[in-house]
Every structure is written in structure tokens, then in C-alpha cells.
Amino acid sequence: MGRAPCCEKMGLKKGTWTPEEDQILTNHINKHGHKNWRALPKLAGLLRCGKSCRLRWMNYLRPEIKRGNFTKEEEDMIIQLHATLGNRWSAIAATLPGRTDNEIKNVWHTHLKKRLNQDKDKDTKISSSSHKKRSAKVQKISEEKKEPLVMLSPPHCASSDVSSTLTTTATDNNVPLNNKGAAAESLDDDFWSQVLSSSPYNNSDETTSFPPNSSSVYDNVDFWYDVYMGAQDLPYF
DNA sequence: AATAACGTCAACCGCCATGTT
DNA sequence: TAACATGGCGGTTGACGTTAT
Structure with missing residues (x-):
């Protein structure tokens, strides 16, 4: 049938x-x-x-949907996460409260791809100072990674923690929450384990939150940047 | 002013994963 | 365990608005 x-x-x-x-x-x-x-x-x-x-x-x-243009921070985050996650729009959306996978997908195809190409052109001409800064940061991360790593297992680092930290904005009990958290959960455990174990935020202190507590998602850009940079070292990608 | 070209974004389609019987 | 139902995801399309010619 x-x-x-x-x-x-x-x-x-x-x-x-x-x-x-x-x-x-x-x-x-x-x-x-x-x-x-x-x-x-x-x-x-x-x-x-x-x-x-x-x-x-x-x-x-959905009431939690954020309308309006994407901020520079949001766009940067999308670019960084896309480099790590690829076209897993729902996973990317899970890190941007109020933004939908569809919206992110549209922004990627209309703005960011172009922006990336432009940046690439620039990068081939000038070696930017920001690149140097990033390289220094990556080097620092690499040095930190020489320390013994304690793998965060999913129950600890828990993508559910990710989703609750990053996406839970609605409080109406009658309205089931955005299920994007589930999308984050759908990320491979292996993926998060690898990424997080590469991240400077990974340490043995179980009180370390993931991502670090902050007043807004934009404060977490550095966190995701570091996760991304750490992930780039993985052979998997 | 007309219209072609381009950009944006909401919505559809088909597939896959998971839950249920 | 197989068959089916449902939800969710990513790719794609098409309508509409804006800009260039």
C-alpha cells in the first residue's frame, strides 16, 4: 500500500x-x-x-516569533553555524530564539551567501587583522585543548539544555512550545560531543552552563564562535 | 511610463524519522 | 515486526515588490 x-x-x-x-x-x-x-x-x-x-x-x-531584520550578530552567528552544521537550518534556528528555520534559510540564500562571497573576495586581497585575531584565538583554544578533556555526555551537555536555554521564550501553557528544541536534540550526540569537547567551554566543572548564562542570545555569539572554531579542528568536518 | 530584471519571502512538495497500532 | 500515520525538515517555487533600463 x-x-x-x-x-x-x-x-x-x-x-x-x-x-x-x-x-x-x-x-x-x-x-x-x-x-x-x-x-x-x-x-x-x-x-x-x-x-x-x-x-x-x-x-x-507563534507569539515568540521575532519579526524584522536580522542583526549583524545574528547574521554572523548564522554564518558561523552554517560553516559547522551545513544546511541544518532547524539546528541553526534552535540557537536563535524567535527565528525560524525557514527565515534563516531565506536570509542565507538572499543575503549571507552573497556576503560570504564578498568577504571571500576581500580576504583573498587583504589579510585582515581580524583574521589574525581569530587565528590567535584559535591558537589559544588549541593550547587550552592540550589539557585533559572531559567529554560531556549528552545527558550533561544535553541538547535539551541548549534548547531550553536558547529557545524557550513562550510561557503559555495552553500552547505547546516551539518544537525547535527537538531539532537541537536531533543533532547527533556524536556531533555535540565532539564540538563541545573541542570547545574552550568544555571543562570538568559541571556547573558550567551551556552556553554560558547571559542576558541575551547576542551575548552568546562569542560562545558559538568558540564552539565553531573548535569544531573546525575536527576531522569530521 | 512601461517593462524587464532582480530580490525577497511565504508557502508548497517530497522525503525521512519516529510513533502507534 | 510490519504497516501505517504523523510530524518535521530541507529544497524549491512562485507571487509580489523594488530597482534599473
Whole structure:
């Protein structure tokens, strides 16, 4: 037997969502949550397939979604994480609260790829001082890595810790939280173990938080930068 | 003013992983 | 354990807005 189609094609609306549809979906989810996406449109009275509803909610309607342009810090973080994670947009999104994988993917394709190419062109012409700084930083990291490493096992470094630290912004009990945390959890344990063991933030002090506590995600850019730089030393990449 | 070219972004599609029966 | 259902992810598309000619 073949796989069941995602949704009934007949009679279901496609394309841009109207404000009315948004309102209906938002009201329904605020009231009942979204335990079953496939059943949701019928229950809410929407002529959309469940997948479409889920996408609309996840990428646009969730209250924790941050709209507006990406900051320089966010863009830098995306570039750095992309170098490490590749096109694992959901994993990258897990580190940027309020940003969706779709949004990050779009920004990457529209802005950042270009920016990277430009930077690359510049780099081939000038050896920048920032590069030297980074090299010095990497060297420092390498030196620190000579110390015995204590591998953080997932239960300790726990991607769930990552997700809770980085993505938990909603508090409405009726509304299931953004599941992007699960995306972070989906990262290979091996990956995080390797990256973290390479990171200067890895030490035997179990009280060290991951990432370090800070008032905003932007304060963590250095943290992710260091994780990234550490990861670059891994043969895996 | 017209329109072609380009950029942006919301949304769709198909596949895969995981959960359930 | 197999079959199926569902959620989630990444790639891609197409509509729309903006800029250049």
C-alpha cells in the first residue's frame, strides 16, 4: 500500500493565508493547542491541510516569533553555524530564539551567501587583522585543548539544555512550545560531543552552563564562535 | 511610463524519522 | 515486526515588490 497523501487535495485552499484564516488558526491553537495537525483544520473550520496549518503557525503565527531584520550578530552567528552544521537550518534556528528555520534559510540564500562571497573576495586581497585575531584565538583554544578533556555526555551537555536555554521564550501553557528544541536534540550526540569537547567551554566543572548564562542570545555569539572554531579542528568536518 | 530584471519571502512538495497500532 | 500515520525538515517555487533600463 502506498503512502497516504499529505492531505485531500480537493477543495483545500492553497497559497497565501488571509488575516481571517490566521485569526481562526491562532484562536483555535490558543484554545485547544495543536495535538493533531491533520485533524486541526477540520476542527478549526479551515480549508487547509494540516501541514499548511503547521507551517503557518510555526513560521509566522507563534507569539515568540521575532519579526524584522536580522542583526549583524545574528547574521554572523548564522554564518558561523552554517560553516559547522551545513544546511541544518532547524539546528541553526534552535540557537536563535524567535527565528525560524525557514527565515534563516531565506536570509542565507538572499543575503549571507552573497556576503560570504564578498568577504571571500576581500580576504583573498587583504589579510585582515581580524583574521589574525581569530587565528590567535584559535591558537589559544588549541593550547587550552592540550589539557585533559572531559567529554560531556549528552545527558550533561544535553541538547535539551541548549534548547531550553536558547529557545524557550513562550510561557503559555495552553500552547505547546516551539518544537525547535527537538531539532537541537536531533543533532547527533556524536556531533555535540565532539564540538563541545573541542570547545574552550568544555571543562570538568559541571556547573558550567551551556552556553554560558547571559542576558541575551547576542551575548552568546562569542560562545558559538568558540564552539565553531573548535569544531573546525575536527576531522569530521 | 512601461517593462524587464532582480530580490525577497511565504508557502508548497517530497522525503525521512519516529510513533502507534 | 510490519504497516501505517504523523510530524518535521530541507529544497524549491512562485507571487509580489523594488530597482534599473
